[in-house]
Amino acid sequence: MIKAALFLWVILSLAAADVRAEIADIKLKTVPELSEARPSFELVKIILDLLDSGSNPVSAGRLRIRLSAPAPSGLFSTDFPRVEGTLLLEMTLPVLQGRVEWDYVFPIRGIYRLEVESAGEQASGVKKVFELTVKEQRYKFLFLATFLAVLFLFGFIAGRFFTGARRKSEDRR
Amino acid sequence: MEKTVGFARGVAVPEYLSFLIKSWFFLLSSAVILYLLLAATYPPIHDTVHHFRHSLAIVPCH
Numbered sequence: 710m711i712k713a714a715l716f717l718w719v720i721l722s723l724a725a726a727d728v729r730a731e732i733a734d735i736k737l738k739t740v741p742e743l744s745e746a747r748p749s750f751e752l753v754k755i756i757l758d759l760l761d762s763g764s765n766p767v768s769a770g771r772l773r774i775r776l777s778a779p780a781p782s783g784l785f786s787t788d789f790p791r792v793e794g795t796l797l798l799e800m801t802l803p804v805l806q807g808r809v810e811w812d813y814v815f816p817i818r819g820i821y822r823l824e825v826e827s828a829g830e831q832a833s834g835v836k837k838v839f840e841l842t843v844k845e846q847r848y849k850f851l852f853l854a855t856f857l858a859v860l861f862l863f864g865f866i867a868g869r870f871f872t873g874a875r876r877k878s879e880d881r882r
Numbered sequence: 883m884e885k886t887v888g889f890a891r892g893v894a895v896p897e898y899l900s901f902l903i904k905s906w907f908f909l910l911s912s913a914v915i916l917y918l919l920l921a922a923t924y925p926p927i928h929d930t931v932h933h934f935r936h937s938l939a940i941v942p943c944h
Binding site: 749785786787788789790791792845846848849850852853856864867871872 | 901941
Protein backbone atom coordinates (compact mmCIF):
# COMPACT_ATOMS: atom_id res chain seq x y z
CA MET A 710 0.00 0.00 0.00
CA ILE A 711 2.82 2.38 0.94
CA LYS A 712 4.76 1.39 -2.15
CA ALA A 713 1.74 2.09 -4.33
CA ALA A 714 1.30 5.51 -2.70
CA LEU A 715 4.99 6.31 -3.21
CA PHE A 716 4.80 5.19 -6.84
CA LEU A 717 1.74 7.41 -7.37
CA TRP A 718 3.50 10.35 -5.69
CA VAL A 719 6.55 9.93 -7.93
CA ILE A 720 4.39 9.76 -11.05
CA LEU A 721 2.39 12.84 -10.02
CA SER A 722 5.60 14.73 -9.17
CA LEU A 723 7.06 13.97 -12.58
CA ALA A 724 3.86 15.14 -14.23
CA ALA A 725 3.94 18.33 -12.16
CA ALA A 726 7.60 18.90 -13.09
CA ASP A 727 6.72 18.52 -16.74
CA VAL A 728 3.93 21.09 -16.40
CA ARG A 729 6.36 23.52 -14.71
CA ALA A 730 8.72 23.19 -17.68
CA GLU A 731 6.12 24.62 -20.04
CA ILE A 732 6.21 28.29 -20.88
CA ALA A 733 3.21 30.14 -19.50
CA ASP A 734 4.32 33.75 -19.81
CA ILE A 735 6.97 35.74 -21.64
CA LYS A 736 8.24 39.03 -20.27
CA LEU A 737 10.26 41.54 -22.24
CA LYS A 738 13.03 43.72 -20.90
CA THR A 739 15.61 45.84 -22.68
CA VAL A 740 18.92 47.32 -21.58
CA PRO A 741 18.92 50.29 -21.86
CA GLU A 742 15.20 51.06 -21.59
CA LEU A 743 13.57 51.54 -25.00
CA SER A 744 12.74 55.14 -24.13
CA GLU A 745 16.50 55.76 -23.95
CA ALA A 746 17.47 53.73 -27.02
CA ARG A 747 18.12 55.52 -30.29
CA PRO A 748 18.18 54.06 -33.82
CA SER A 749 21.43 53.30 -35.70
CA PHE A 750 23.38 54.37 -32.67
CA GLU A 751 22.94 52.26 -29.59
CA LEU A 752 23.32 48.54 -29.01
CA VAL A 753 20.21 47.34 -27.19
CA LYS A 754 20.13 44.07 -25.27
CA ILE A 755 16.72 42.46 -25.71
CA ILE A 756 15.87 40.06 -22.90
CA LEU A 757 12.92 37.70 -22.84
CA ASP A 758 12.19 36.06 -19.50
CA LEU A 759 10.23 32.85 -19.83
CA LEU A 760 8.08 31.90 -16.90
CA ASP A 761 6.05 28.80 -16.17
CA SER A 762 2.57 28.78 -14.63
CA GLY A 763 4.09 29.23 -11.17
CA SER A 764 6.08 32.32 -12.30
CA ASN A 765 9.34 30.36 -12.09
CA PRO A 766 11.95 30.55 -14.85
CA VAL A 767 11.58 27.84 -17.46
CA SER A 768 14.67 25.61 -17.48
CA ALA A 769 14.79 24.60 -21.13
CA GLY A 770 13.14 25.09 -24.46
CA ARG A 771 13.42 27.07 -27.62
CA LEU A 772 11.87 30.29 -28.79
CA ARG A 773 10.94 31.29 -32.32
CA ILE A 774 11.44 35.02 -32.84
CA ARG A 775 10.35 37.35 -35.63
CA LEU A 776 11.14 41.05 -35.61
CA SER A 777 9.45 43.32 -38.16
CA ALA A 778 10.44 46.90 -38.89
CA PRO A 779 7.97 49.78 -38.49
CA ALA A 780 5.50 50.17 -41.33
CA PRO A 781 6.05 53.17 -43.60
CA SER A 782 4.15 56.24 -42.50
CA GLY A 783 2.37 58.09 -45.25
CA LEU A 784 3.68 61.58 -44.64
CA PHE A 785 7.31 61.54 -43.54
CA SER A 786 9.88 58.95 -44.45
CA THR A 787 12.67 57.82 -42.17
CA ASP A 788 16.27 58.18 -43.33
CA PHE A 789 16.29 54.46 -44.21
CA PRO A 790 13.02 53.83 -46.12
CA ARG A 791 14.21 50.55 -47.65
CA VAL A 792 13.96 48.94 -44.21
CA GLU A 793 10.43 50.11 -43.45
CA GLY A 794 7.86 47.31 -43.19
CA THR A 795 10.40 44.51 -43.75
CA LEU A 796 11.15 41.40 -41.72
CA LEU A 797 14.41 42.07 -39.87
CA LEU A 798 14.93 38.90 -37.86
CA GLU A 799 13.61 35.37 -37.99
CA MET A 800 15.41 32.97 -35.70
CA THR A 801 15.01 30.22 -33.15
CA LEU A 802 17.01 30.65 -29.96
CA PRO A 803 17.58 28.24 -27.05
CA VAL A 804 16.30 29.12 -23.60
CA LEU A 805 19.16 29.37 -21.12
CA GLN A 806 18.23 29.58 -17.44
CA GLY A 807 14.77 30.82 -18.24
CA ARG A 808 16.00 33.56 -20.49
CA VAL A 809 16.58 34.36 -24.16
CA GLU A 810 18.66 37.41 -25.00
CA TRP A 811 20.44 39.00 -27.91
CA ASP A 812 21.96 42.35 -28.85
CA TYR A 813 20.47 44.46 -31.59
CA VAL A 814 20.84 47.91 -33.12
CA PHE A 815 17.45 49.19 -34.27
CA PRO A 816 17.94 50.78 -37.70
CA ILE A 817 15.13 53.35 -37.78
CA ARG A 818 12.64 55.09 -35.49
CA GLY A 819 9.10 53.75 -35.14
CA ILE A 820 7.13 50.88 -33.67
CA TYR A 821 8.71 47.46 -34.19
CA ARG A 822 6.69 44.27 -33.93
CA LEU A 823 8.33 41.42 -32.04
CA GLU A 824 6.53 38.07 -32.32
CA VAL A 825 7.67 35.41 -29.88
CA GLU A 826 6.48 31.83 -29.94
CA SER A 827 7.60 28.79 -27.98
CA ALA A 828 9.10 26.09 -30.19
CA GLY A 829 10.58 22.62 -29.81
CA GLU A 830 9.52 19.52 -27.92
CA GLN A 831 8.18 21.33 -24.88
CA ALA A 832 6.32 23.90 -26.92
CA SER A 833 3.01 24.79 -25.35
CA GLY A 834 1.92 27.09 -28.13
CA VAL A 835 2.49 30.25 -26.15
CA LYS A 836 2.67 33.18 -28.50
CA LYS A 837 3.13 36.80 -27.63
CA VAL A 838 3.47 39.96 -29.68
CA PHE A 839 5.38 42.94 -28.34
CA GLU A 840 5.43 46.43 -29.79
CA LEU A 841 8.75 48.15 -29.33
CA THR A 842 8.77 51.91 -29.78
CA VAL A 843 12.12 53.42 -30.71
CA LYS A 844 12.38 57.20 -30.77
CA GLU A 845 14.48 59.25 -33.17
CA GLN A 846 17.71 60.88 -32.06
CA ARG A 847 16.91 64.36 -30.77
CA TYR A 848 19.74 66.12 -32.59
CA LYS A 849 18.24 65.10 -35.96
CA PHE A 850 15.08 67.11 -35.32
CA LEU A 851 17.23 70.02 -34.19
CA PHE A 852 19.23 69.82 -37.44
CA LEU A 853 16.01 69.60 -39.45
CA ALA A 854 14.58 72.68 -37.72
CA THR A 855 17.85 74.58 -38.30
CA PHE A 856 17.93 73.56 -41.96
CA LEU A 857 14.32 74.69 -42.49
CA ALA A 858 15.03 77.97 -40.68
CA VAL A 859 18.07 78.61 -42.91
CA LEU A 860 15.99 77.86 -46.02
CA PHE A 861 13.23 80.20 -44.85
CA LEU A 862 15.75 82.95 -44.08
CA PHE A 863 17.44 82.48 -47.45
CA GLY A 864 14.07 82.73 -49.21
CA PHE A 865 13.17 85.84 -47.22
CA ILE A 866 16.47 87.58 -48.08
CA ALA A 867 16.12 86.59 -51.75
CA GLY A 868 12.58 87.99 -51.78
CA ARG A 869 13.78 91.28 -50.30
CA PHE A 870 16.63 91.39 -52.82
CA PHE A 871 14.42 90.80 -55.86
CA THR A 872 11.73 93.25 -54.81
CA GLY A 873 14.17 95.89 -53.53
CA ALA A 874 14.51 97.69 -56.91
CA ARG A 875 10.72 97.78 -57.32
CA ARG A 876 10.13 99.17 -53.85
CA LYS A 877 12.74 101.91 -54.40
CA SER A 878 11.20 103.01 -57.74
CA GLU A 879 7.71 103.02 -56.16
CA ASP A 880 8.99 105.15 -53.27
CA ARG A 881 10.43 107.71 -55.72
CA ARG A 882 6.98 108.13 -57.34
CA MET B 883 5.54 103.94 -71.01
CA GLU B 884 6.78 100.74 -69.39
CA LYS B 885 9.92 101.27 -67.30
CA THR B 886 12.95 99.31 -68.53
CA VAL B 887 15.95 98.21 -66.56
CA GLY B 888 19.40 97.04 -67.62
CA PHE B 889 19.13 93.27 -67.56
CA ALA B 890 22.46 92.28 -69.07
CA ARG B 891 25.21 94.17 -70.84
CA GLY B 892 23.57 96.15 -73.63
CA VAL B 893 20.16 94.56 -73.02
CA ALA B 894 17.27 96.46 -71.49
CA VAL B 895 14.01 94.69 -70.64
CA PRO B 896 10.81 95.83 -68.93
CA GLU B 897 11.17 95.80 -65.15
CA TYR B 898 8.46 93.17 -64.61
CA LEU B 899 10.20 90.85 -67.11
CA SER B 900 13.56 91.35 -65.41
CA PHE B 901 11.95 90.45 -62.06
CA LEU B 902 10.28 87.41 -63.60
CA ILE B 903 13.47 86.09 -65.21
CA LYS B 904 15.61 86.66 -62.10
CA SER B 905 13.11 85.09 -59.72
CA TRP B 906 12.57 82.07 -61.99
CA PHE B 907 16.32 81.64 -62.29
CA PHE B 908 16.62 81.86 -58.52
CA LEU B 909 13.82 79.34 -57.91
CA LEU B 910 15.23 76.94 -60.53
CA SER B 911 18.76 77.08 -59.12
CA SER B 912 17.37 76.61 -55.58
CA ALA B 913 15.41 73.55 -56.72
CA VAL B 914 18.49 72.07 -58.43
CA ILE B 915 20.68 72.67 -55.36
CA LEU B 916 18.06 71.15 -53.04
CA TYR B 917 17.67 68.14 -55.34
CA LEU B 918 21.44 67.58 -55.40
CA LEU B 919 21.66 68.04 -51.66
CA LEU B 920 18.68 65.91 -50.61
CA ALA B 921 17.71 63.46 -53.34
CA ALA B 922 20.37 62.86 -56.02
CA THR B 923 21.45 59.21 -56.22
CA TYR B 924 24.61 59.84 -58.29
CA PRO B 925 27.27 58.13 -56.12
CA PRO B 926 29.85 60.94 -55.77
CA ILE B 927 27.11 63.39 -54.72
CA HIS B 928 25.37 60.86 -52.47
CA ASP B 929 28.64 59.92 -50.72
CA THR B 930 29.48 63.56 -50.11
CA VAL B 931 26.14 64.48 -48.53
CA HIS B 932 25.33 61.09 -46.99
CA HIS B 933 25.82 62.14 -43.36
CA PHE B 934 24.00 65.41 -43.95
CA ARG B 935 20.93 63.56 -45.30
CA HIS B 936 20.92 61.14 -42.38
CA SER B 937 21.09 64.07 -39.98
CA LEU B 938 17.76 65.51 -41.14
CA ALA B 939 15.47 62.74 -39.81
CA ILE B 940 12.91 62.87 -42.63
CA VAL B 941 15.17 62.80 -45.68
CA PRO B 942 15.32 59.32 -47.21
CA CYS B 943 18.84 58.18 -47.99
CA HIS B 944 18.70 54.43 -48.71
